[in-house]
Amino acid sequence: MREKLGFLVCVWFLLYGSCLGRFVVEKNSLKVTSPDSLKDVYECAIGNFGVPQYGGTMVGTLVYPKSNQKACKSFDDADISFKSKPGGMPIFLLMDRGDCYFTLKAWNAQNAGAAAILVADDRVEALITMDTPEEEDEKADYLQNITIPSALISKALGDNIKRALSKGDLVNINLDWRESLPHPDERVEFEFWTNSNDECGPKCDSQIEFVKNFKGAAQILEQKGYTQFTPHYITWYCPEAFILSNQCKSQCINHGRYCAPDPEQDFTKGYDGKDVVVQNLRQACFFKVANESGKPWLWWDYVTDFAIRCPMKEKKYTKECADQVIESLGIDLKQIDKCIGDPQADVDNPVLKAEQEAQIGKGSRGDVTILPTLVVNNRQYRGKLGKGAVLKAICSGFEETTEPALCLTEGIETNECLENNGGCWQDKAANITACRDTFRGRLCECPVVQGVQFVGDGYTHCAATGALRCEINNGGCWKGSKDGRTYSACIDDHTKDCKCPPGFRGDGVKTCDDIDECKEKLACNCNECRCKNTWGSHECKCSGNLLYMQEHDTCISKDVNTRFSWGFFWVIILGLAAAGIVGYAMYKYRIRRYMDSEIRAIMAQYMPLDNQGEVPSHIPHGNV
Structure with a gap:
């Protein structure tokens, strides 16, 4: 179909115009x-x-x-x-x-x-x-x-x-081929230029087969927002001087504005080119209505079902059969009929007019002159029209690390991380790797695991950072367990350092060796002390009936310590009692003296005291 229709395009234009389309070599x-x-x-x-x-x-x-x-x-x-x-x-x-x-x-x-x-x-x-x-x-x-x-x-x-x-x-x-197709962002836009004609031999059969095989992948990508798909249909116009000719009448609609070649290349039998144009328009309108309802992926179901249920060979290539397929998919027939309009009217059809304008290449894309044509990110695809080959092209249109999981499956691309971890850093014990598979190759990037960011060059080193870093493989630090004890060199804060805990010595990353405090005389140095080294610590004991005081690194008698404690207690009690008695005596003494002085003052006002002089008994003359 690809060569025949491309050839017919040129035949049509050689008869009625020119064949000077801008073909781009990819x-x-x-x-x-x-x-x-x-x-x-x-x-x-x-x-x-x-x-x-x-x-x-x-x-x-x-x-x-x-x-x-x-x-x-x-x-x-x-x-x-x-x-x-x-x-x-x-x-x-x-x-x-x-x-x-x-x-x-x-x-x-x-x-x-x-x-x-x-x-x-x-x-x-x-x-x-x-x-x-x-x-x-x-x-x-x-x-x-x-x-x-x-x-x-x-x-x-x-x-x-x-x-x-x-x-x-x-x-x-x-x-x-990594840069053969542009890959600017996280979404791929692709177009499929096709035709509803199924009477062009093996090429038409292969095109329908492709739609059937690719339908599942296309719908998954579209439903999850990874792609934006648009179907297109090629039509040609009949020059005004030939509009009334039998050829144009049988191959065109809307008074020669939109035409397609005769399916059998025989004007005397079978379906005409205008039948193909109308069905192409119906498929384009189906997509338009389905897209407006938020389900553009239903186009794949419609084209597939129509090819199976309404083939030309069985004389079912009709509006009635197409309507049955449309109703089975739940799309409004009235909206589609309104979109199609009147094929006999001498007016432009907005959908087909837009399709003719879209055939002209813009930017890096050449004119579309052959069927089928696949356009990915505005660049024409070259190669076999097969599911695997086309999926490779679409997947190459995603920006690195944004491609869907479908693109990283076996048979679509080679996972370079599977061999020697892609030459990237990895922690086999924790099953953490800096190798990130993308469709165009691997990237060595320190990962984010359970919310913990690893930092480093991605090739030789990655270290966990942040408050939760010790939760992931102990932050890349040393950790050991022995005799029921567990020690870690990871500091659970916003640093990325590893430091051996007290009682150990080492780099904190690969090794932390136990320090023998007894051998190195770091503890238990008193004469009566006996030192026993343990993993990560030590034990000090005193000989005889002695008690070890760690803060002073010394041994004292348990008995002396007891007597000294009770004696000191009684001294305090007796001291407090004596102080209370003395205080009470002083209080009583001061009260008594105060009361005596008060009584003496009162008595002095009413009677002479022993130490006062006598009062004279006569009255001087002149003082009557």
């Missing part, structure tokens, strides 16, 4: 690592078949066969194998352009064991995209079975490689 990097004379990075054009390793790299040794250098014949005839030997590097096959299809060259190389093919151009020109054959061929079923990547290189590079190989040099190549 490229990847090719790095020659040996010999020194060729060491450099070159561009090569990705083939439009096989499985490019989007997001990854491949390393191999280049071989240029002595015969069958255009690879148009099977290498089995020459009993030649390009399978890599155990422990050896994969073999990339260099071949010349010409004499047969690019796809046949790739197929023969793949069957001979080659891991990838490089086709050297036979003319000096800008790089072109190697495409699949344009004509239908029943023997071309192998096209969907090509799994090795392919690339076209310039004539100059091809000639230089051939000269190096002829001199006996070993030519090693690194094919790099």
Whole structure:
């Protein structure tokens, strides 16, 4: 379908306009690592078949066969194998352009064991995209079975490689697709340009098969917000001078504004091109209505179910059958019919008009001229239309470390952390690693485990930090248990230091050795003391009936200590009693003296005292 419809596009425009679409050659990097004379990075054009390793790299040794250098014949005839030997590097096959299809060259190389093919151009020109054959061929079923990547290189590079190989040099190549598709953020936007026509042979069958196989992955990615998908449909317009022609009437709707080729390429039988346009419009409207209801992923169900329930071959490619599928998915038929409008009206259809405008390439994306076409992050995908191959391309469009788990499953990418931990730091005991698998390779980053941040270079060292760091593998510090005791060198604070606890000596990380306080005379140094070392501590005892006082590092008699204690107690009691008696006596004495002085003062006012003079008994004259 890809070649036929692309060819029909040009036929249509050659008849009614032009065929000058802007086709963009998608490229990847090719790095020659040996010999020194060729060491450099070159561009090569990705083939439009096989499985490019989007997001990854491949390393191999280049071989240029002595015969069958255009690879148009099977290498089995020459009993030649390009399978890599155990422990050896994969073999990339260099071949010349010409004499047969690019796809046949790739197929023969793949069957001979080659891991990838490089086709050297036979003319000096800008790089072109190697495409699949344009004509239908029943023997071309192998096209969907090509799994090795392919690339076209310039004539100059091809000639230089051939000269190096002829001199006996070993030519090693690194094919790099990591930057073939942009990966700016955490969401991938992709478009699928397709067609509802199912009467175009094996290519249409493979397209429907792809939709069925990819549906599950596409819906998971869309529902979880990892991707934003948009389906598109190619239509063409009929020039005004030919609107009333039978060809335009049978292939176009809305008075020649939107057209599609006849499915059987026979205007006298079967369905017409206008039937295809209407069904394309219905599928586009289904997506529009489903998207507005928050369920854009239902498009995959509708297209899959319609292909199964309403095929052209069974004469079920009708509105009635389509409506039954739509109702089964719970989408409002009235909204879809309103979106479709009147195909006979001489007016623009907003949906199809937008589709025609979207066919024109913008920015890094070229014009869409062939079906099917997949566009990932505004860059056209190259390669086989298969679930695994397309998923690789979509996964390579995510920013590192943001890709969904689906992209890191076996068969989609290689987990470099599984071999030698990717060369990153790890703590095997705690099962903690700094190796982080991403679709484009591994990253060595100190991890966050149970809320605890590890810091370091990620390659040779990572240490836990923060208040909870001792909860994760004891903060990377030493820890030991013996005789029912456990000691740790981790300090549970915001530092990241490891310090041996009292009674131990060491670096705190790998070792903390017990200190023998007895041998080193660090305790129990009194004459009567007996010292016994224990793990992480010591014990001091005194001989005889003596008691050890740790704060003074001395021994004292238990009896003396007892007498001294009771004697001191009685002294205090007697002292307090004496002080009370003396105080009471002083109090009584002072009260008595105070009362005596008061009584004497009162008596002096009413009677003479012994020490006072007598009062005269006569009255002097003149004082009457």
